[in-house]
Amino acid sequence: MAEYSRKQEALDYHAFPQPGKLAISVTKPFTTYEELSLAYSPGVAEPVKAIAANPEDAFRYTSKGNLIAVITNGTAVLGLGNTGALASKPVMEGKAVLFKKFADVNVFDIEVDADNPDDFVDTVARIAPTFGGINLEDIAAPHCFEIETRLIEKLDIPVFHDDQHGTAIIVAAGLKNALDLQGKRLEDAVIVCMGAGAAGVASMKLLLEMGAKLDNVFMLDRKGVIHSDRDDLTPQKAEFATKTNLRTVDDAMRNADVFIGLSGPDTVTQDMIRAMPPRPVVFALSNPNPEISPELAMAVRDDLIMATGRSDYPNQINNVLGFPYIFRGALDVRARRINTQMHIAAANALQALAREPVPASVLEAHDQTSMAFGPEYIIPSPFDPRLIDFIPAAVAAAAVETGVARTGYPKHYPQPVTATTGSD
Numbered sequence: 001m002a003e004y005s006r007k008q009e010a011l012d013y014h015a016f017p018q019p020g021k022l023a024i025s026v027t028k029p030f031t032t033y034e035e036l037s038l039a040y041s042p043g044v045a046e047p048v049k050a051i052a053a054n055p056e057d058a059f060r061y062t063s064k065g066n067l068i069a070v071i072t073n074g075t076a077v078l079g080l081g082n083t084g085a086l087a088s089k090p091v092m093e094g095k096a097v098l099f100k101k102f103a104d105v106n107v108f109d110i111e112v113d114a115d116n117p118d119d120f121v122d123t124v125a126r127i128a129p130t131f132g133g134i135n136l137e138d139i140a141a142p143h144c145f146e147i148e149t150r151l152i153e154k155l156d157i158p159v160f161h162d163d164q165h166g167t168a169i170i171v172a173a174g175l176k177n178a179l180d181l182q183g184k185r186l187e188d189a190v191i192v193c194m195g196a197g198a199a200g201v202a203s204m205k206l207l208l209e210m211g212a213k214l215d216n217v218f219m220l221d222r223k224g225v226i227h228s229d230r231d232d233l234t235p236q237k238a239e240f241a242t243k244t245n246l247r248t249v250d251d252a253m254r255n256a257d258v259f260i261g262l263s264g265p266d267t268v269t270q271d272m273i274r275a276m277p278p279r280p281v282v283f284a285l286s287n288p289n290p291e292i293s294p295e296l297a298m299a300v301r302d303d304l305i306m307a308t309g310r311s312d313y314p315n316q317i318n319n320v321l322g323f324p325y326i327f328r329g330a331l332d333v334r335a336r337r338i339n340t341q342m343h344i345a346a347a348n349a350l351q352a353l354a355r356e357p358v359p360a361s362v363l364e365a366h367d368q369t370s371m372a373f374g375p376e377y378i379i380p381s382p383f384d385p386r387l388i389d390f391i392p393a394a395v396a397a398a399a400v401e402t403g404v405a406r407t408g409y410p411k412h413y414p415q416p417v418t419a420t421t422g423s424d
C-alpha cells in the first residue's frame with residue numbers, strides 16, 4: 001500500500017496539545033487538609049492494614065479491580081515487527097484509550113525491555129499485585145505462547161494475550177457472518193491462513209473449536225505452507241502440519257474459500273485473489289498495511305467479501321471489538337481467568353450484534369445514511385454503543401457457568417445473548 005496520506009496529521013495528533021494520549025485523574029475530593037489526611041498520612045494507613053489482613057480488600061479500597069496492565073516487550077508491534085519496547089508505547093497508549101473509552105477500564109501501559117521469556121514473565125509476575133488483569137500485547141511468537149501459559153499458571157487474575165485471543169474472537173465472529181452471506185459453512189470451508197504466529201495460530205484454534213475442520217485449514221509462514229514433511233516447525237505450527245502437496249501461497253489460494261492474513265503487508269497479489277473459488281472471503285488483517293489492499297482485491301472480484309484490520313475501510317476485523325469488553329465482563333465477575341468458553345461466548349455475541357439494525361449514532365460516526373448486515377457490514381462498528389451490553393454480559397455469563405468467576409452474574413447486567421446465528 002502507498003504511504004499513509006495522513007502521516008503528519010497522525011504525528012501532530014500524538015504531539016499536541018501535550019505529548020501522548022493519556023493522563024491519570026484523581027477520583028476522590030482532594031482540596032482540604034482533612035482530605036489530604038484521609039488520602040495520605042495518616043488516613044491511608046487504614047486501608048493498608050485492612051489489605052494486609054485480608055488481601056481481597058484490595059478490590060474494595062484500591063483501583064486494582066478496574067485496572068489492567070497492557071504489557072509488551074515490543075517484539076511484534078502491529079505488523080511492523082520488532083520495534084523494541086520504547087517504540088511500542090504509542091500502540092500501548094492507544095490500547096489504553098480504547099479500554100477506557102469503550103469499557104471504562106483503567107490501564108497502565110508497561111513497555112518491558114526483556115528479550116527472553118524468563119525476564120518478561122518474572123517482571124510481569126512481580127508487578128501483578130497492582131492489577132485486576134494482564135493484557136499481553138504485541139509479543140511475537142513463539143515466545144508469546146510460553147509467556148502466556150506460564151503467567152496463567154502463576155497468577156490468579158486473568159491473563160489474556162490480545163493478539164492471540166482478542167483477534168481470534170473477532171475473526172471467528174466476522175467469518176461466520178461472512179460465510180453465511182456467501183452461502184458457505186465453517187464446517188466445509190477451506191481456510192488458508194497466512195501467518196502462523198500469535199494471531200494466526202490462536203485464530204485457527206478458535207475456528208476449530210467453533211466447527212472448522214483441521215483437514216481444511218492450511219497455514220503458511222515465511223517458508224510457505226506448513227506441511228507434515230517439514231522439520232523446522234515449532235510445536236504450535238506442528239499442530240497444523242497437514243499431509244498435502246500444496247507448497248506456496250499461490251497453490252493454497254486456488255482452493256481457498258477463505259483467506260485470512262495475519263502476517264505482513266503486501267504478501268498477496270491480484271492473481272491469487274483471482275484464482276480463488278466463487279464467493280470467497282478475504283480478511284487481510286495485517287496492520288497498518290494489509291496483505292492486499294481492498295482496492296486491489298475488489299478490482300478483480302465482484303463476489304468477494306473483504307475485511308481489513310483498519311478503520312478506514314468497511315468491515316474492520318480488529319481486536320478493539322474484543323479486549324475492552326472481554327476484560328469488562330471478566331473484571332465484573334472477578335474472573336480468575338478468561339477461558340475458551342468465554343472466547344466463544346464473546347464471538348457469538350459479536351456475531352449476533354452484527355445482525356441487529358444499526359443505530360443512528362453509528363451512522364453518524366461513519367458519516368453514512370444507511371448501514372445494514374451484508375457484505376460491507378459483517379461485524380459491528382467499534383463505535384457501536386451496544387457492544388458494552390452484548391459482550392461483557394456474554395463473557396460474564398460464561399465465566400459464571402464455567403466456574404472461573406469469584407462472584408455471581410452482576411445484577412446490573414442485561415440478560416446475555418446466548419443464541420448463535422448463521423453457520424454454526
Ligand SMILES: NC(=O)C1=CN([C@@H]2O[C@H](COP(=O)(O)OP(=O)(O)OC[C@H]3O[C@@H](n4cnc5c(N)ncnc54)[C@H](OP(=O)(O)O)[C@@H]3O)[C@@H](O)[C@H]2O)C=CC1
Pocket residue numbers: 075076077078079080138139140141162163164167194195196197198199200220221222223261262263264265267285286287288308309317318319320
Ligand atoms: N486485525 C487485528 O486485530 C490484528 C492483526 N494482527 C496482525 O497480524 C500480523 C501478525 O501479528 P502477530 O501474530 O502478533 O505476529 P507474530 O510475530 O507472532 O507472527 C507473525 C507471523 O506472520 C508470518 N509472516 C510474516 N511475514 C510473512 C510473509 N511475508 N509471508 C508469510 N508469513 C509471514 C511469520 O512467519 P514466520 O513464523 O516464518 O516468522 C509469523 O508466523 C501483524 O501484521 C498484525 O498487525 C495481529 C493481531 C490483531
Ligand SMILES: CC(=O)C(=O)O
Pocket residue numbers: 076077078079138162163286287309318319320
Ligand atoms: C490490532 C493489533 O493488536 C495488532 O495489529 O497487533
Ligand SMILES: [Mg+2]
Pocket residue numbers: 078137138162163
Ligand atoms: Mg496487537
